[in-house]
Amino acid sequence: MPRGRPLARVLPLLLCVLLSACGTAGAPRGDTAERAVRQAVADWSRTPPGRLSGIPLEGWSYEVGPVRRDGARAATVRAELRYRLAGYDSAPAGSARELSLAEEGGRWRVTADRPAPGALPQLWDQGAVTAARGAHSLVLGGEGQSPGTLAAIAAEADRAVPAVSSAWPRAWAGRVVVLVPGSLERMAGLLGRPADAYRGLGAVTTGQVGPGPAPADRVVVNPEAYPELSEQGRRIVLTHEVTHVATRAATSATTPLWLSEGFADWAAYRDSSTTPAQGAPALARAVRRGELPAGLPATEDFAFGGDPEAAARAYEGAWLACRLIAEKWGEAGLVRLYEAAGREPLPNALAQTLGTDLDTLTRTWRESLRGELG
Structure with missing residues (x-):
């Protein structure tokens, strides 16, 4: 998720329900x-x-x-x-x-x-649920959300889905479910973390990663922070989150977080004219201070609820790493790397898809940061 929007890879959330027979544990059936x-x-x-x-x-x-x-x-x-x-x-x-x-x-x-x-x-535990449908989206609003707000988010999600399909030319559902809780506190309740963990974040994504059918991929919008974003900011946020939904099956525990988050930002910025200096202000400030990162962002660098400036540098650095790969090895090369990194260790994936190694990629990335942000 852009700028401190960590992917919550957990917890299928929400609403609605599917019915059949009851199970069998408990007291004797003869009771x-x-x-x-x-x-x-x-x-x-x-x-x-x-x-x-x-x-x-x-x-x-x-x-x-x-x-x-x-x-x-x-x-x-x-x-x-x-x-x-x-x-x-x-x-x-x-x-x-x-x-x-x-x-x-x-x-x-x-x-x-x-x-x-x-x-x-579930969302419906928090009160009445309202739905808005788009061509590629279903938006479910918690108690207090207006139909107009939900319709606007559905339109934004509808623009994000084709953009993601263009960046990720692999099979995926091509549709997304977006949840808009009634408040930040209710959003936190759905996700099982304190409200402060999500304050300032535009949205997060929930769901299971890995191949095979998976239930309940959801984009959960922060009802307080999201409306404060510019039109471009909302587009970036939703495109980033929808990218996580699209790439879920190709993502695994072996996928480096810098690659999954950087790819999602790359897809979000792909059709924009945003320059590295514009899209990576925190990292640019650090580079100008002479604080060039020693290596690609580590998993712990993306922690949210901590130093927002450090998390911003991690997301920005990840985006610029994926941007560099797409420019040097082609967009198809970036997609192949993402797929391979979900199946095997990164060094093997780099060698097989890009014909390079982690040291070379890191050195090239650092040089690009110095040239574009210094």
Whole structure:
């Protein structure tokens, strides 16, 4: 993510739900009350909450775990919620839930459905959800977000998707889901970190990396910082984040963070006239002070919630490294390097795709920084 927008590679988040039969753990199946409780959960799953109206659901399902009786007329159920956004999710996502039930007049019914202890909430746990659709995007707004705001973000996402497809000429879904929580605090709640960790960031991306179907790639917009960006800033932010969605399957634990973040910035700036000095002001200041980086940014350099100037230098340096590779070895070479670096160690990937080594790349990058920013 540009300028201190770390990729949250974690935690499929959000909303909506997919329905099927209940599971089997818990008390003996012969227990009549337990069977009635499980049936009540199945009945509950057939009708999405009203706050999800307008969301393109394919259904939802709860896989019920243990049933705990809380007296003769109350019970608590742990369940795994499975859900899919129709047309957007390639695989079901999961959410750990805790349901409370009560027996009234000989019938069990669900009285509460909430995140299980320690589990992250879904957007719909925070209130009513509103949807806006674009040609390549689905924007889901939390409570308090206006239809106009969501429509504008959908239009911006629609511009980002083709730009990303041009920069990343590999197969990907070509569509994106964007979440706009009702506040910074609610954004932090969805992501499971303190609000200060995201203050000032325009957006982050969540999802699982690696090949194969993965549920719930989401771009999560900071409802406080994003509106403060210029039109170009919003375009850069969304294009960067959508790039992370597009390259997810080619990204793995072996992909250097400077390459994944730098590639996303390269894709975002690719069609702009932004110069290195304009796009890398923090790094330019450091180079002019004689503080030329000794090496390509390390993983810890991208930490957010710390020194924002240091994080900015890391993102800027990563962008300029990928920009250099695209100019010297061609855009196709940069794409091939990204793919190879997700499969094997970087030295091997560099040798196979660019015919160079890390020392040579680092030296060339440092020379370019001195020439362009000094």
